[in-house]
Structure formats: C-alpha cells, structure tokens
Amino acid sequence: MDIVFVRGLRIETVIGIYEWEQQVKQPVILDIEMGCDVARGAATDRIEDALDYKAVSKRLKAFVGEARFGLVETLAERCAAIIREEFGVPWVRLSLNKIGAVSGAEGVGVIIERGRRD
Numbered sequence: 694m695d696i697v698f699v700r701g702l703r704i705e706t707v708i709g710i711y712e713w714e715q716q717v718k719q720p721v722i723l724d725i726e727m728g729c730d731v732a733r734g735a736a737t738d739r740i741e742d743a744l745d746y747k748a749v750s751k752r753l754k755a756f757v758g759e760a761r762f763g764l765v766e767t768l769a770e771r772c773a774a775i776i777r778e779e780f781g782v783p784w785v786r787l788s789l790n791k792i793g794a795v796s797g798a799e800g801v802g803v804i805i806e807r808g809r810r811d
C-alpha cells in the first residue's frame with residue numbers, strides 16, 4: 694500500500710484535563726500517514742483520482758480548531774475517524790503531539806493506527 698502524508702500540521706485547540714486548559718487554546722502538531730493507491734492518480738494526473746492532502750488538512754484544521762476535548766486520545770481518535778470515513782482511507786497512522794505540555798519534553802501525545810494495511 695502506498696502512503697500520502699501530512700507532516701507537522703500545527704493547529705491551536707482547546708485540549709486538556711485541567712480547568713485552566715479549557716479556557717485557553719494550545720498548539721498540537723499532527724503527523725499523518727494515509728494508506729492509498731498512488732498509482733491511480735499517477736496514471737491520470739488528475740487530483741480527482743488522488744487522495745487530496747490539502748483537502749484533508751483543511752478539514753482537520755476546521756475540526757481541531759473548533760474542538761474542545763480533555764484527552765489527546767479523544768482528539769486523535771476523532772481525527773482518524775474523519776480521515777477514514779470522509780476520505781475513504783482504509784488505513785491511517787496519526788501522531789498527535791501536544792507540544793509544550795510537559796516542561797523539559799519536546800512533546801507528548803499519542804500515536805494511533807486504525808484500519809487495515811494490506
């Protein structure tokens with residue numbers, strides 16, 4: 694299976710388990726790998742036959758930008774579901790990095806894989 698990816702997508706969102714975190718926006722960085730057949734788009738050279746990484750990015754910016762969750766797990770799961778259900782992606786690996794959440798750490802968060810990769 695081929696992969697279309699989006700790396701370092703930085704979005705401000707309301708995320709966190711503490712009361713103060715529900716009053717502010719904090720940055721998260723998404724790294725996404727999406728399984729697809731790149732050969733189809735390559736054969737026709739048409740965006741309609743490709744998985745449009747710009748469309749995926751735009752959708753996630755809108756969703757995450759308006760989201761309000763406690764756990765990074767919840768936000769990551771919802772993003773993966775959008776990618777799979779709205780863009781017909783059979784397999785996705787998504788890393789959600791809550792940068793700045795833990796002092797001394799470059800980042801903290803989750804990496805999830807959903808769907809079948811074959």
Ligand SMILES: Nc1nc2c(c(=O)[nH]1)N=C([C@H](O)[C@@H](O)CO)CN2
Nearest residue numbers: 708709710711763764765766794795
């Ligand atoms: N597994 C998780 N652990 C923690 C989370 C989380 O979302 N998932 N969140 C926090 C706090 O919100 C923290 O990021 C604030 O500094 C702590 N642990």
